[in-house]
Amino acid sequence: MKKALVIGSGISGLSVSRMLSPDFEVEILEKSDKIGGLIKCERIDGNLFHRVGGHVFNSRNTAVLDWFWKHFDQEHEFLKAVRNAKILMNDDLIGYPLENYLYQLPEEKSKSVISELLDMLTKEKKEIHEYDNFRDFLIGNFGENLYNLYFGPYNSKIWNTDISKVPLEWLDGKLPMPEIKEVILSNIYKKEESTMVHATFFYPKRDGSQFIVNRLAEGLNIRTSYQVSEINWVDGKLVINNSLDADILIYCGDVRMLSSIIKIEDVALHEALKRVVNLPSNGTSNVLCETDDNNLSWLYLPEDKFKAHRIIYTGNFSDSNNEGSTRKTCVVEFSGKQEEDLMLAELKGLPGNLKPLAFNFEPNSYIIQNKETRSDITSVKELLSKYNIHLLGRFAEWEYYNMDKCIEGAMQIREQIAIEN
Ligand SMILES: Cc1cc2nc3c(=O)[nH]c(=O)nc-3n(C[C@H](O)[C@H](O)[C@H](O)COP(=O)(O)OP(=O)(O)OC[C@H]3O[C@@H](n4cnc5c(N)ncnc54)[C@H](O)[C@@H]3O)c2cc1C
Structure with a gap:
């Protein structure tokens, strides 16, 4: 069996690994000690903390939905909700959009x-x-x-x-x-x-998007705390960190890092990689909070008087998210890196008598494209394909992907690989 190495255990890496597993010996290499990338969650004294955003699932692509629901029991394992989002303006709640x-x-x-x-x-x-x-x-x-x-x-x-x-x-x-x-x-x-894709959405009854991660990871060969820092090409094979080799590599990390990771001597490839080294992105600071009860899913905060831009009422997505609290929980999202003291002061001005429970800063949340990004990424993809390296995911392809788009991308790569092999 040919060997495929997948770098990254986010939704992209997990999906493509499952799709390739019947035909390849697949191993996932993940730099963090936990799997899941942006969609991982943790329990804070019983309450579920989406460390980034508050991931809900849906898709307009029936092939993606069919693939997804092959792995889950929609009726028994998921809740279906209709979005109830509002915009706070002048102390009034206005409908969204x-x-x-x-x-x-x-x-x-x-x-x-x-x-x-x-x-x-x-x-x-x-x-x-x-x-x-x-x-x-x-x-x-x-x-x-x-x-x-x-x-x-x-x-x-x-x-x-x-x-x-x-x-x-x-x-x-x-x-x-x-x-x-x-x-x-x-x-x-x-x-x-x-x-809009999330006008109605599905959400796991327990453990939020971590439930999706855990299920998709079942039976896969995943090495955690393994940072890929060198990719080489020796005698027609890919060699990773001078120790692992592979016939195919799917890279789901940050495309900006490839210029220093790829050690293959190929001038055109390195020129193309240099063009994407400085792509701009945006991070988010997130605070898990207790909140007074309401029936909202998202609250948007456009006014300058609030530094936060959104509250995601994750505690309303599933009751099991509030197991450590007598109140509901939510995630308050700020753009960029914010000091804890500033966020604590800001929470006092937001509705719901918010009580902070945990903080997280995610440096890579939003990609920002410039006019050349799509054509630059296309050239990188073409040049990498000579070495059987494929790019997949939000920061690898530099696309504003939701989870379903990552799954769709994985399907396209599987098809491409099937044709080539
Ligand atoms: C605030 C916010 C809210 C969102 N809400 C939703 C939502 O409600 N619904 C939805 O469908 N989508 C949502 N999304 C989008 C969704 O999070 C992404 O599309 C998806 O998580 C991207 O997955 P990925 O696997 O491509 O990347 P990631 O999740 O970033 O995974 C990449 C993985 O690769 C690992 N890695 C990187 N470099 C290396 C290396 N050199 N060696 C080893 N491992 C490496 C990383 O540690 C990471 O685990 C949201 C995004 C944000 C930022």
């Missing part, structure tokens, strides 16, 4: 937003590729009023950067782009938005 709930805004504000949208209806709509950057795109689609009220402040916070410098490539197919006519009709008929 905001454009469907303009009637909930104060009358003066909703009047100015709606009249601007009506004016925009008479003008020709630009296609996405005609916009130069994310800011212009949001203004072009939703108008200055909605931009100033919500889209500008929220996105500047979450991206932690000047969004007029953020290009649009990453956005393709990721955000719903409602027509103004649809927005107005949704407000008149008070229709719930249902096209």
